[in-house]
Structure formats: structure tokens, C-alpha cells
Amino acid sequence: MAILDLKDVTGGYSRKPVLHEVSFNIQKGELVGLIGLNGAGKSTTIKHIIGLMNPQGGAIEINGVTFDEDAEKYRKSFSYIPETPILYEELTLREHLELTAMAYGIPQDVFEARSAALLKEFRMEKRLKWYPSHFSKGMRQKVMIMCAFLAEPALYIIDEPFVGLDPLGIRSLLAQLTQRTENGASVLMSTHVLSTAEKHCDRIILLHEGSVRAHGTMDDLRKAFGRPEASLDDLYIAMTEEADYEQLT
Numbered sequence: 001m002a003i004l005d006l007k008d009v010t011g012g013y014s015r016k017p018v019l020h021e022v023s024f025n026i027q028k029g030e031l032v033g034l035i036g037l038n039g040a041g042k043s044t045t046i047k048h049i050i051g052l053m054n055p056q057g058g059a060i061e062i063n064g065v066t067f068d069e070d071a072e073k074y075r076k077s078f079s080y081i082p083e084t085p086i087l088y089e090e091l092t093l094r095e096h097l098e099l100t101a102m103a104y105g106i107p108q109d110v111f112e113a114r115s116a117a118l119l120k121e122f123r124m125e126k127r128l129k130w131y132p133s134h135f136s137k138g139m140r141q142k143v144m145i146m147c148a149f150l151a152e153p154a155l156y157i158i159d160e161p162f163v164g165l166d167p168l169g170i171r172s173l174l175a176q177l178t179q180r181t182e183n184g185a186s187v188l189m190s191t192h193v194l195s196t197a198e199k200h201c202d203r204i205i206l207l208h209e210g211s212v213r214a215h216g217t218m219d220d221l222r223k224a225f226g227r228p229e230a231s232l233d234d235l236y237i238a239m240t241e242e243a244d245y246e247q248l249t
């Protein structure tokens with residue numbers, strides 16, 4: 001059974017859909033990249049998956065359950081790292097972590113062990129008593145990442161994680177993702193950093209104007225585009241040029 005399964009998802013902010021019958025799935029242990037131009041519909045897809053928006057058509061299942069069938073079970077099956085960190089200005093870093101542990105019902109001893117490891121990995125041990133107003137952009141993002149990783153759910157949903165992080169932060173994030181997928185967790189990650197996506201993703205979904213244009217492993221995509229040597233960068237550009245050409249004809 002797929003951990004995440006989207007079937008013909010149509011949806012948007014008004015009657016006019018932004019997503020057109022989007023279908024893909026993610027299996028256990030897979031890291032899948034969601035790639036597309038600005039405005040292609042990546043964040044909108046993610047908002048539907050996390051239950052923030054309701055599909056106008058089609059269905060989304062996480063671990064075999066839709067949001068409407070069992071919202072609590074659905075929510076506890078994933079962690080979400082948003083593109084723009086959302087923090088509580090009146091809570092310290094430690095309190096953010098504690099609140100997350102409470103929300104996911106993580107026992108105190110497990111919480112202590114997991115948070116200590118994450119604080120070390122993301123070099124934030126000395127910031128436990130800090131409030132978000134004192135954090136840099138990258139530090140704010142690290143708080144969100146650490147909170148998401150505390151829970152150890154079946155699925156991580158990550159919206160453009162690389163932009164605000166320094167190279168050590170990126171390395172730590174990728175190390176955590178690798179370790180977690182090796183342990184059977186699944187990841188959906190949207191990003192514009194195509195070289196990283198190409199190197200680390202098991203499969204790629206190319207989204208264009210709200211539709212899935214192509215999906216599969218790098219080899220599948222190279223075959224689909226008839227470009228055996230192409231990088232993801234090349235394929236991405238080919239996809240947009242092809243789409244522009246279709247619009248002209």
C-alpha cells in the first residue's frame with residue numbers, strides 16, 4: 001500500500017481549479033521530489049495533502065485514510081515543514097519542541113533523547129532559551145525542521161527546504177532525510193534546487209500548470225524525454241519549452 005496516494009486531485013482557491021487531476025503516489029521508504037516552475041501548483045498540492053484545502057475532485061489518502069474519514073489519524077501520519085517558518089513568538093525553542101512532543105504524544109524520555117540529537121545535528125544546543133525574534137531566517141527554519149523530525153511519522157512533507165539554510169544545515173537536513181527513509185519513512189519534498197533533487201530523490205514529479213507532465217526515476221524521465229544524458233535541469237527546461245510549444249500550436 002502507498003503511504004501517500006493522490007488520485008485525480010482537482011482543486012484550487014476558487015471555482016477555477018489550479019490543480020487538474022493530479023495523480024501520484026509515494027511508497028514506503030521513498031524520497032520523492034515535486035518540481036515545477038513558480039506557480040506550477042506545488043504549494044497548492046501540498047496544502048491539499050496536509051488537509052488545509054479540500055479537493056474539488058479526486059481523493060488523497062495517507063496510510064489508506066482520507067482526511068474526511070479520520071482527521072486525527074490522517075494528521076498524525078505526517079509532519080509538515082512549510083516554506084515560511086510559522087513560530088510562536090512567545091515560546092522559546094525548548095517550548096516549541098515540548099509543545100510538538102505533547103501534540104504527538106511523545107514520552108518525556110524519548111523526547112529528551114530525540115531533541116538532544118536534533119539540537120546537536122542542527123547546531124542549536126545553545127539556543128534552547130531563545131525566542132524566535134532572536135533567530136535568523138535559517139535558525140527559524142531549523143526550529144520547524146527539528147519539530148517535524150521529533151515526531152518520526154510515516155511521511156514528511158517538505159516545502160522548499162533549502163533556500164534559507166546554510167551548507168551545514170543542508171547537509172544535516174539531507175543526512176536526516178536519508179536516515180529516515182532508510183528506516184522506512186517516506187518524504188515528499190518540493191524544491192527548485194534541481195541538482196540536489198536529482199542526487200537525492202528516488203523519483204521526481206514534474207508539475208506544470210497544475211498537471212503532472214511526467215514522473216518517475218531520472219532514468220524514466222530521460223527515456224520519456226528521449227534525452228539519455230540529460231540532467232534534471234535539462235529535462236525541466238525541455239518540459240517548459242515543450243509546454244510553450246504546445247501552447248503556440
Ligand SMILES: Nc1ncnc2c1ncn2[C@@H]1O[C@H](COP(=O)(O)OP(=O)(O)OP(=O)(O)O)[C@@H](O)[C@H]1O
Nearest residue numbers: 013014018036037038039040041042043044045192
Ligand atoms: N492564496 C491563494 N489565492 C489564490 N490563488 C493562489 C493562492 N496561492 C496560490 N495561488 C495561485 O495558484 C497557482 C499555483 O500556486 P502555488 O503557490 O501552488 O505554486 P508553486 O508551484 O508552489 O510556486 P512557487 O514555486 O512560486 O512557490 C498560481 O497560479 C497562484 O497564483
